[in-house]
Amino acid sequence: MAVSLRVIPCLDVHDGRVVKGVNFENLRDAGDPVELAATYSAAGADELVFLDISASSEGRATTRDMVSRCAESVFIPLTVGGGVRSVEDVDSLLRCGADKAGINTGALERPDVIDEIAARFGNQVLVLSLDARREEGMPSGFGVTTHGGRRSAGRDAIEWVRDAVSRGVGEVLLNSMDADGTTSGFDLEMIRAVRAVVDVPLIASGGAGTAQHFVEAADAGADAVLAASVFHYQSLTVAEVKDALRAAGHTVR
Amino acid sequence: MVAPRVGLLDYGSGNLHSAARALSLAGAVVTVTSDLGELRRQDRLVVPGVGAFAACMRGIDAVGGRELITGWLAEERPLLGICVGHQILFGTGTEHGLETPGLGVLAGSVEKLPARRLPHMGWNDLQTPGDSRLFRGIAGERFYFVHSYAALVAPPDARVAMARHEDVAFVAAVERGSLSTTQFHPEKSGEAGLQLLRNWLES
Numbered sequence: 001m002a003v004s005l006r007v008i009p010c011l012d013v014h015d016g017r018v019v020k021g022v023n024f025e026n027l028r029d030a031g032d033p034v035e036l037a038a039t040y041s042a043a044g045a046d047e048l049v050f051l052d053i054s055a056s057s058e059g060r061a062t063t064r065d066m067v068s069r070c071a072e073s074v075f076i077p078l079t080v081g082g083g084v085r086s087v088e089d090v091d092s093l094l095r096c097g098a099d100k101a102g103i104n105t106g107a108l109e110r111p112d113v114i115d116e117i118a119a120r121f122g123n124q125v126l127v128l129s130l131d132a133r134r135e136e137g138m139p140s141g142f143g144v145t146t147h148g149g150r151r152s153a154g155r156d157a158i159e160w161v162r163d164a165v166s167r168g169v170g171e172v173l174l175n176s177m178d179a180d181g182t183t184s185g186f187d188l189e190m191i192r193a194v195r196a197v198v199d200v201p202l203i204a205s206g207g208a209g210t211a212q213h214f215v216e217a218a219d220a221g222a223d224a225v226l227a228a229s230v231f232h233y234q235s236l237t238v239a240e241v242k243d244a245l246r247a248a249g250h251t252v253r
Numbered sequence: 254m255v256a257p258r259v260g261l262l263d264y265g266s267g268n269l270h271s272a273a274r275a276l277s278l279a280g281a282v283v284t285v286t287s288d289l290g291e292l293r294r295q296d297r298l299v300v301p302g303v304g305a306f307a308a309c310m311r312g313i314d315a316v317g318g319r320e321l322i323t324g325w326l327a328e329e330r331p332l333l334g335i336c337v338g339h340q341i342l343f344g345t346g347t348e349h350g351l352e353t354p355g356l357g358v359l360a361g362s363v364e365k366l367p368a369r370r371l372p373h374m375g376w377n378d379l380q381t382p383g384d385s386r387l388f389r390g391i392a393g394e395r396f397y398f399v400h401s402y403a404a405l406v407a408p409p410d411a412r413v414a415m416a417r418h419e420d421v422a423f424v425a426a427v428e429r430g431s432l433s434t435t436q437f438h439p440e441k442s443g444e445a446g447l448q449l450l451r452n453w454l455e456s
Binding site: 002003004005006041046068071072075076077094095096097098099120121122123124125170171199200201223224253 | 268270271274275278303304305369370371372373374375376377378395397398399400401417418419438440441442443444446447
């Protein structure tokens with residue numbers, strides 16, 4: 001008996017629609033979020049992550065409405081990130097039917113918000129969404145980025161993830177901004193570097209192109225593997241990823 | 254068959270939306286409220302819970318949930334506790350070295366899982382008792398867990414499903430008389446979770 005390795009389709013949502021681009025640029029429409037969520041759930045997805053990349057408050061309200069509609073019909077865990085800056089933001093997402101909230105820029109700007117959210121809801125609701133890339137001059141060689149990878153946060157990624165976990169995030173979603181959208185494989189060195197310093201569950205993200213890539217990420221220490229475009233454009237199914245993981249000796253649902 | 258009326262105790266703990274929606278889909282007419290009079294008029298009671306044991310106990314006490322739950326069980330009416338709603342039925346909860354009394358309906362304490370990877374998060378399998386009502390037709394399925402604390406010792410007077418995280422065995426579900434509880438979230442466990450809720454509604 002053991003907890004199984006989770007396979008998580010990620011839906012980048014912009015004003016209520018699922019979109020996908022390379023390195024957060026050239027966004028293309030990839031479908032209706034509620035329909036996609038139901039399809040992925042039926043296909044064996046273990047969880048879904050929505051990242052709200054809307055720039056406006058209207059866009060965010062549209063996303064919350066979309067999460068509510070998803071929670072009506074999809075009975076697997078839903079994580080929602082994007083624009084989370086306060087206890088109230090998390091409260092509002094949980095009330096819409098989200099099970100976990102992802103936090104990124106909001107925590108970098110004011111790390112105390114992690115302590116506040118964990119004190120109110122427990123650390124299991126809070127996912128640190130970490131957009132990191134190789135960056136010269138950082139002690140670990142990995143730096144944190146903001147604004148979808150466009151700006152350096154001027155912080156070492158490994159030092160930040162340690163701090164965030166000690167403050168109370170219950171999970172880390174590690175997204176490689178170098179690998180994101182390239183379909184050339186996860187950044188395994190970065191996964192190993194983060195795995196070495198945190199004991200909370202680790203979701204690997206960015207770069208998936210083949211089923212074997214997911215196996216490599218799991219072998220590198222990820223508890224869950226996440227991808228967007230390979231699933232949206234149907235170059236891989238959740239079942240194919242799970243078959244590859246199972247064949248490599250990982251436990252899957 | 255007349256749809257069973259289910260009261261979902263609202264004491265300010267987390268996401269009730271999914272539990273209410275899943276119970277409706279499983280065939281119940283669901284009322285989400287903290288109004289004790291209205292809850293007592295329902296056929297069945299669900300006690301949810303997310304987060305910390307002590308915070309949930311405070312929430313339960315603030316709405317008068319302690320008397321509701323113990324009275325409900327004394328009358329042998331059907332009750333389902335989910336996650337922290339399962340944990341608070343035990344004798345005590347220990348968090349950060351501080352003991353908080355629970356409702357004491359089930360013998361034993363709820364403690365931090367002595368495991369490396371915490372929270373225990375994801376889909377796990379269970380060892381279910383052969384004569385289980387809850388797991389009828391869904392033995393061998395995986396269910397979704399998210400927690401860092403658990404009862405490590407099975408109450409001696411109940412039918413218990415056990416699960417394991419790393420090397421640690423813990424209580425995943427309890428059935429005793431009119432009481433059913435799950436450490437996992439049936440409302441987040443896909444089709445197997447919905448079937449467990451249907452089983453509970455029909456038991």
